[in-house]
Structures are given as C-alpha cells and as structure tokens.
Amino acid sequence: MIIAVDGMGGDHAPKEIVKGCIQAINELDVEIALIGKKDLLEKELSKQKFNRSRLHIMNATEIILNEDKPVQAIRKKKDSSMVVGLNLLKEKKVDAFISAGNTGALLAGSLFILGRIKGIDRPAISAVFPTSKGMSLLVDAGANAECKPRNLLEFGLMGSVYSEKVLEKKNPSVGLVNIGAEQGKGTPLIKESFELFSKTDLNFYGNAEAREIPRGIVDVIVCDGFVGNVILKLTEGVAMTIMSMLKKQFTKNIINKLGAMLLMPSLKEFKKNLDYTEYGGAPLLGVKGAVIKAHGSSNAKAIKNAIKQAKVFAEKEVVQVINNEISRIGDEENA
Amino acid sequence: MIIAVDGMGGDHAPKEIVKGCIQAINELDVEIALIGKKDLLEKELSKQKFNRSRLHIMNATEIILNEDKPVQAIRKKKDSSMVVGLNLLKEKKVDAFISAGNTGALLAGSLFILGRIKGIDRPAISAVFPTSKGMSLLVDAGANAECKPRNLLEFGLMGSVYSEKVLEKKNPSVGLVNIGAEQGKGTPLIKESFELFSKTDLNFYGNAEAREIPRGIVDVIVCDGFVGNVILKLTEGVAMTIMSMLKKQFTKNIINKLGAMLLMPSLKEFKKNLDYTEYGGAPLLGVKGAVIKAHGSSNAKAIKNAIKQAKVFAEKEVVQVINNEISRIGDEENA
Secondary structure, eight states: OEEEEETTOSTTTTHHHHHHHHHHHHHSSOEEEEEEOHHHHHHHHTTSOSOGGGEEEEEOOBOOOTTSOHHHHHHHOTTBHHHHHHHHHHTTSSSEEEEOSOHHHHHHHIIIIIOBOTTOSSOEEEEEEEETTEEEEEEOSSSOSSOOHHHHHHHHHHHHHHHHHTSOOSSOEEEEEESSSSTTOSOHHHHHHHHHHHTSSSEEEEEEEGGGGGGTOOSEEEOOHHHHHHHHHHHHHHHHHHHHHHHHHHTSSHHHHHHHHHHHHHHHHHHHHTOGGGGOOEEEESBSSEEEEOOTTOOHHHHHHHHHHHHHHHHTTHHHHHHHHGGGGOOTTTO | OEEEEETTOSTTTTHHHHHHHHHHHHHSSOEEEEEEOHHHHHHHHTTSOSOGGGEEEEEOOBOOOTTSOHHHHHHHOTTBHHHHHHHHHHTTSSSEEEEOSOHHHHHHHIIIIIOBOTTOSSOEEEEEEEETTEEEEEEOSSSOSSOOHHHHHHHHHHHHHHHHHTSOOSSOEEEEEESSSSTTOSOHHHHHHHHHHHTSSSEEEEEEEGGGGGGTOOSEEEOOHHHHHHHHHHHHHHHHHHHHHHHHHHTSSHHHHHHHHHHHHHHHHHHHHTOGGGGOOEEEESBSSEEEEOOTTOOHHHHHHHHHHHHHHHHTTHHHHHHHHGGGGOOGGGO
16 A cells, blocks of 8 residues: 655645655555655655655755645646645555645546546535544535536545444444534425435435534535535634633633643643544545645644544545445436 | 514514513613503513502413414414504504514514615524624624525614614624635625725625634624524523533533632633523514514523613614614615
C-alpha cells in the first residue's frame, strides 16, 4: 500500500507534512510517496530518524497556491505536487492521494485527471463529523453549492458506502437535512429528494433537523454543498466560541483556576473529542481514485490520521464499491 | 403601552405564560392583555399576587394547536387566542402581540390579518442570536425557505432597523451568509444579493462565513429561511451537545465534582449567556404590527423577556421606520 502525499500543500507545509508522513511510517504499515520540491523535502527529512526505505520522494517543481484559480492552476501547473500526485494515482502507481492544499484545485484536478465514476453526476467533498454518538459523515461539505435531487441521492449512496467501509458503521442510516422532521416540509429540492431516497434500499432515516445532527441522529448527513459548508463551519465556530468563553471563566480568578486545574485531564479528553486533527481529512467521493483533502491548517498528527484514513479508503476499495452500487439507484439519465 | 399575550400558546401554557405576564407587570411599566380561555386563565391568576389593574383578560374560546395546519387554523378558528390577539393589534387596541404557539399559524395570521408593509415582498421571522460580542440578529430564521435576491435585501434592511432600534446597535453591520468571504463566491442568489446590497446605504459588511457568526462578526446575519433555520437549530444543538458532554466530565469522579463545584458560579454565568430565555423571542418583521414569536418551550422568564422586547419593538415604532426606510432601497417592482 503506497499513499501519495502532497508535500507542498497547506499552511504548515512542508514541515508538518513531512513530520506527519514519518509518524505514519513509524506507526502504520504503509509506504509514502512524498511529492514536492526535492531539496525542501530532503532538508526536512534530514532532521528526522526513521525507516527511509518506506518513503519515496517524487520531485515536483511547481506549487499550487491557495490563491490560485483552481481550473487554471491544474491546467497550467503540470509539474505541481498536486497534479503529479493525481497522475500517480491515475496511473495506479499509488493507492491514494492526500493534499492539504487548495480545495478547489484538488476537486477540479480530481475531476479532470481521475474522472467521475460512471453514473455519478457530481462528485462531492465529504467531512467526518464528531457527534456525541461517534462519527457521522456529511456529504456534500462544499463542492456543489447548487444541487438537483439526483445529486443528493448520489451523495447519500456514496456516503453510505464510505460510512460502512471506512467508519465501520453497520447499515448506516442516511438523513436529509431539513427544516422540519415531517415528510412534505422544506424546499422542492428536499421534497423530491425525499421521494427518490424512499425508493432505494438505503437505510433512509428521512428528514433530519439541524438540532439533531450534533447528537448523531444519522450516520450520513445529506445536503447541498452550501448548507453542508454552513453546517461544517458553524459547528467549528460554535465549538471554538464556547471553548474560548469557557477558558475566560476558567482563568478569571484563583478559585476558578484551581477548579479548572482539577478538571484538566477531563477537559483535555473533552477537547480531543472536538479536535479535527483526530479525524483525518475530508474524502472526495465520486471520482475514480481515493483522494483525501486534509485541513489547510493540518499539523503532523492530522496528516498522519489522514494517511491512516486513506489507507482504509484504498484497502476497502470504496471507489470500486461505489461504482458497483450506483447501479442500484438507477441510471442518472432515467432518474 | 398594552402588550397582548397569547395565553394558550406554547408547551407550558397557560401556567408559565400567566406567570411571565405577572413578572412583567411587577418589573416593567406595561399593561397586559392576556388572551385565552377565561376560566383557565383566572384559575392561574388566582394563585398569584400582583396589581390586577394592569392585567386585562380577553376571552377566546378556541386554541390553535401545534399540529394544526397554519392557514386552515387561522381561517377556521376565528375565536382562537391567536386570531383574537392579532385582531386586537390590527385595531390598535394593543401595541404588540406575543405568542409561543404554532409558528406557521402566527406567520400566516400576521400576513392575513395585519398585512405586509408596503414594499415588503416577504415578511420574515428574525432571531436574536447570542455571540461572543453580544447580540446579533438572524433574518430569515425560517419563514421563507426559498428566496430571491430582493427578499434578502428586504431582510437586511428590516434587520438593520430592528438591530438599531431594539438591540441598540449603532449603524449595524449587515452580512450575507456565504461559503466564502470573497465577492463572487456562492450561489447566483448570493452573488446577485451582494450586488443589490452594495448599491444601498446600509452598512454592508459583505459575505460572512458561518464560522464567524458565533464570534459576532456582523450585527445582522442575512440568509434564506432554510439556511437560517439550519443556523439557528444547529447552534442550539452544538451548544447543548457540548454542555452535556462537559456535564458528563464534571460528574465523572470526586475530583472533577470538586473542580466543577469551584467553577459553579462562573459556569452558571456562562450558561446564562447561552440561555435563549434571556433574550425574549423572535420578532416578525415586515408585517403591519409588532409581533413576537416566543419559543415554544418558553418559561415565565422567557415570556417576561419577550414582553420587555415587545415593548421596545412598539415604542421605537420599528414597523413605521421600516415602512419609511423601505423606499430607500427602491420599489420592489424596479428591483
């Protein structure tokens, strides 16, 4: 199993990326293809001790920046770490590809270079989402701001496969984000999607109100990319705001400081539950290859966990299973 | 100043509603018109001591239930507490109306009985939203699941007036919820709305990402009712989930219990910040009258705070100001 990693993408590249790759080699049964400017990568690698036989550097002279326009960047920067990585995946020289770089470019590049799975109209970015009942998967987390009912159905099917294979949920439940629980509520998009879902053999829960999402009411949360992006970012924002409000209380006076000190081990455990670096990255679903978008601010631990996730993504042949299962919900032209 | 209160709406009616009205009479300079089944209301009132001269019971023999279909309920239940209250407001016998009952019916009734302010295409439900910088106002919080750019512009203008007059924000900033901060991001709805907002003299902030909302990045958060409902309910859900996860940590062992005990006064203060009952209710904006939707599970304190808010809503003549200001953004036909 060889996982390709974009050494140049993300706020802390290449340092944290390199450290994450080494952690993965030390802890997991993987080989890493680390892609980027060879001299920069070698310099970071020389600082660390590890089994070098399992890390291969692939030189790539260009870098796609966050401010680059996605489509243009993919077309023009042929020797960028991202394009080189996606080509390696296409040619099956590696089993999965991870990048913490430009999200739009990674999505565009995956579409152009790997292509869509037959029967999938719109590939999606999904996000692993911590809830009080464990991990849920949100699809689409931001790739498709506007959707048709058929798109939501595809998101549900792909999410269901990923949830079962990688997150190890048995017969994962799939819910549609809506502003009411009853059938017949919401926009035409949701009403029509509800009917499409009802005709499949997915474990369809029905409508899921946003209030219930953090409680883990469903395993797969389906919505358009606009709503999905709002859900993902708002959850992060609310959690961070509450944590910083709490922190203020904890340091307000000597009694509070003492109280917080006593609670510290539990608070750390609690914080870990909310920490995205624990959960790896956001899998791209619907393209012909196992691609994971790591958070732009990924540290070494986040990269290591993304590699761990990518390994299962590839091992469980999620792409192949989606390809097989999509026929269950009928052809896109007939939907 | 007479505030009409629906005595029969909400999960804890009439008991908590009556108690809230009495608290308001004891603490605020208001008269209350309490509407509902006279015998039930009298029974609750007889348990309390207060200045009865400032509370007037208006008998209404019917009740609109949560499961009633909104439009049908308003048309058929002419002697319901909700319809009677809205008629009192229309006839200017009261200055504002509050109900914790069926939201859809309150919205439909306000539209039919009070009517829209001239120039407002779509009245909205707004929600007062606690952030780390104080109160923001979210418009629309769920009345209009599908919107045109003109609707969002109206939401922004109405929200700006309410934020200035009732929440006492000076020159309130208005932001559009979007999945990216830069102009040109998002759906056609958002892009066109961005252009409309740019032409007004509102204090337009531009796009606001969901992550920034809990930090109070803007005073008025504008979005369609689907996204608004998701934002409102998800925030509630995330906050509740985090609180219950924390509570588990706080009671896990004797050391944690001790730590939590030391922190208790601060935790209570913190919880108060997140407590919707502190903030009154959700003002309906765009109808010809000051109407407030109180939370369905309102307790006495929530009702008292909604009455306090309704008083300012009426005193500051928010409806009249919206009516005057809407001309600033041009006629709806010319938009």
